Amino acid sequence: MKNKNKRYERYYNQISDLIDKSSNNPLSNMATINAVLYHKMEYFFWIGFYLLQDAKLQVGPYQGSLACINLVKDTGVCWAVINNKSTEVVADVEAFPGHIACDSRSKSEIVIPLKNKNGEILGVLDVDSKEYASFDETDKLWLEKIVDLVYGR
DSSP: OHHHHHHHHHHHHHHHHHHHHHHHOOOHHHHHHHHHHHHOOOOOOOEEEEETTTEEEEEEESSSSOOSSOOOOOOHHHHHHHHSSSSSEOOGGGGGGTOOOSSSOOOOOEEEEEOOOOOOEEEEEEEESSSSTTOHHHHHHHHHHHTTTTSOO
């Protein structure tokens, strides 16, 4: 756990530095977050943002296998996060009511709400793993901090 915490701290600092030096664009920030974490966290099978667009939750920047473009309203983990306004850590996606299987190899996931500076939810960060119970409180803590970098702290 301590090692995982230190890894996240390094990646947070790296992402923050990249964004602070180079970007004023939330989509660029999302793409940077995805690229860094996808290539550094070996248990991240898929990582990406789903964005609210005209009451639809649609795929945005991501890394990994082909994604579902639209997620059925009020169904699955991503919509649960939108509706509950809080992070969900799912140890077994098959056990989550209404789970949307964009890739059957996904076994666990964590989904974090994406909020603008006014606290309005604009979408989510979705991270999937091919292993059961891959995500814990350390992932939750750091991924929430990292997602906050998209629109500035």
